[in-house]
Amino acid sequence: MKFYTQYLIFNTKNRQEFINITAQVIEAVKKSAVKEGLCLVNAMHITASVFINDDEEGLHQDFSQWLEKIAPYGKEKYKHNLSGEDNGDAHLKRTIMGREVVVAITDGKLDFGPWEQIFYGEFDGQRKKRALIKIIGE
Amino acid sequence: MKFYTQYLIFNTKNRQEFINITAQVIEAVKKSAVKEGLCLVNAMHITASVFINDDEEGLHQDFSQWLEKIAPYGKEKYKHNLSGEDNGDAHLKRTIMGREVVVAITDGKLDFGPWEQIFYGEFDGQRKKRALIKIIGE
Amino acid sequence: MKFYTQYLIFNTKNRQEFINITAQVIEAVKKSAVKEGLCLVNAMHITASVFINDDEEGLHQDFSQWLEKIAPYGKEKYKHNLSGEDNGDAHLKRTIMGREVVVAITDGKLDFGPWEQIFYGEFDGQRKKRALIKIIGE
Numbered sequence: 485m486k487f488y489t490q491y492l493i494f495n496t497k498n499r500q501e502f503i504n505i506t507a508q509v510i511e512a513v514k515k516s517a518v519k520e521g522l523c524l525v526n527a528m529h530i531t532a533s534v535f536i537n538d539d540e541e542g543l544h545q546d547f548s549q550w551l552e553k554i555a556p557y558g559k560e561k562y563k564h565n566l567s568g569e570d571n572g573d574a575h576l577k578r579t580i581m582g583r584e585v586v587v588a589i590t591d592g593k594l595d596f597g598p599w600e601q602i603f604y605g606e607f608d609g610q611r612k613k614r615a616l617i618k619i620i621g622e
Numbered sequence: 623m624k625f626y627t628q629y630l631i632f633n634t635k636n637r638q639e640f641i642n643i644t645a646q647v648i649e650a651v652k653k654s655a656v657k658e659g660l661c662l663v664n665a666m667h668i669t670a671s672v673f674i675n676d677d678e679e680g681l682h683q684d685f686s687q688w689l690e691k692i693a694p695y696g697k698e699k700y701k702h703n704l705s706g707e708d709n710g711d712a713h714l715k716r717t718i719m720g721r722e723v724v725v726a727i728t729d730g731k732l733d734f735g736p737w738e739q740i741f742y743g744e745f746d747g748q749r750k751k752r753a754l755i756k757i758i759g760e
Numbered sequence: 761m762k763f764y765t766q767y768l769i770f771n772t773k774n775r776q777e778f779i780n781i782t783a784q785v786i787e788a789v790k791k792s793a794v795k796e797g798l799c800l801v802n803a804m805h806i807t808a809s810v811f812i813n814d815d816e817e818g819l820h821q822d823f824s825q826w827l828e829k830i831a832p833y834g835k836e837k838y839k840h841n842l843s844g845e846d847n848g849d850a851h852l853k854r855t856i857m858g859r860e861v862v863v864a865i866t867d868g869k870l871d872f873g874p875w876e877q878i879f880y881g882e883f884d885g886q887r888k889k890r891a892l893i894k895i896i897g898e
Contacts, residue, residue, distance in 0.1 A: 485623055485761055485897075485898050487796040487797070487898070489796075489864065489871070520625040520627075520758070521625070522662060522756065522758060522798065524798060524862050526864070527873075528872070528874075529874070529876075530812065530813045530873070530875050535717070536668065536721055537668045537713060538668050538713065540702060540705060542702040542703075542704050542705055542710075543701070543710065543713055545701045546700045546710055546713070546714070547713075550714055554692070555826065562818070562822045563817075563818035563819070563821045563822050564818040565818075566818055567816060572818075572819065572822055575813060575814065575819055576822070576826055579813070579823075579856065580717065580856070581717065582717075582720070582721075582858070583858075583861065584862055585721065586662050586722055586724055588664070588756035590627050595627070595754055595756065597665075597667050597668070597752060598666075599667065599668050600666065600667075600668060614873060616864055616871055618864035618866070618871065620758075620796070620798060621623075621625075621758065622623050623761055658763040658765075658896070659763070659896060660798065660800060660896060673855070673859075674806065675806045678840060680838070680839035680841075680843055681838075681839070681840040681848065681851055683839045684838045684839050684840050684848055684851070684852070685852075685855075688831065688852055692830070718855065718856070719855065720855075720859075723860065724800050724802075724860055724862055725802075726765065726802070726892055726894035728765050733765070733892055734804070735803070735806070735890060736804075737805065737806050738804065738805075738806060759761075759763075759896065760761050760763070
């Protein structure tokens with residue numbers, strides 16, 4: 485049985501960003517030498533997401549607008565912000581987008597459909613944060 | 623260590639459908655001969671979901687109405703649709719319902735609670751799409 | 761290859777509760793003796809969640825208020841309730857919060873970021889319900 489662990493580091497310029505990390509995950513699968521198994525990719529912070537969707541700029545703008553409507557930013561809007569934070573909205577946005585993805589590895593490759601791409605979704609950035617790639621298999 | 627990979631193919635009559643795929647996943651677990659392990663089931667398209675909930679028609683109608691309220695269909699409603707698509711809403715609906723489920727296998731069976739059933743959720747159907755079953759264990 | 765299976769039992773005092781189960785999952789990882797692998801934790805009922813977020817009381821109140829807005833309780837509000845239930849809202853709330861988490865195990869520990877904590881989210885409690893911990897690895 486083989487295992488592979490890798491940490492990705494982010495420090496986004498903007499508070500909110502979607503970053504395509506598919507190439508880094510493909511590289512990790514190669515390094516792992518796993519031919520059959522599972523690949524977990526997860527945000528290690530609770531105001532960020534890892535999710536799979538399309539790499540299309542219009543769609544990413546739709547995601548942003550939609551999340552802002554469902555969970556708007558606002559210092560006075562959330563009880564969590566009474567603790568001195570201003571990121572109550574980011575916890576909710578990440579909940580909608582999800583913490584993690586699990587992807588099958590078949591024949592040494594991510595077993596993906598035609599448009600699947602993996603994104604790191606940052607909702608409270610401009611500081612150092614991490615995501616984790618964990619691969620297990622044979 | 624054992625591995626098993628199977629692709630399910632869908633071509634729904636309606637744009638939006640929920641299809642119970644539990645029997646197919648149970649069959650895959652049997653074929654895999656895995657007694658202890660994990661079973662990943664995921665949509666391979668980014669306008670479809672795999673999720674676990676109740677097989678109850680009223681609930682499925684509730685899901686549809688609710689998703690339509692949160693992410694209504696509409697050609698003019700989404701920037702993604704400027705690319706010629708009309709499925710911006712389907713990307714958002716799938717995000718709410720989730721891409722994948724991971725289910726434990728114990729004693730050769732899906733380790734399920736009393737009402738858990740696995741569904742393929744289609745939000746932009748009427749064309750060929752796939753879901754993936756990947757089983758690893760021993 | 762090692763496997764470990766454990767069921768957690770809940771019977772909450774209130775209809776809706778968030779319970780920190782991180783210590784129980786850490787204990788399960790120790791008992792499993794798995795040094796490298798994956799740990800699945802999932803609700804076994806379809807009106808409950810397992811999710812990862814911050815152990816902060818204000819945030820939990822934000823989650824409750826937010827979920828009540830997105831999927832309000834109401835006997836007359838859901839077709840599912842025509843079956844005699846009153847928990848249509850709970851199925852939707854659990855969908856937002858998610859059924860399961862998959863956490864990496866590295867060096868015999870949950871490979872967590874600084875604030876990650878695992879919660880059982882109950883949306884239709886006051887009766888016996890279960891969650892599952894399944895660990896695989898070496």
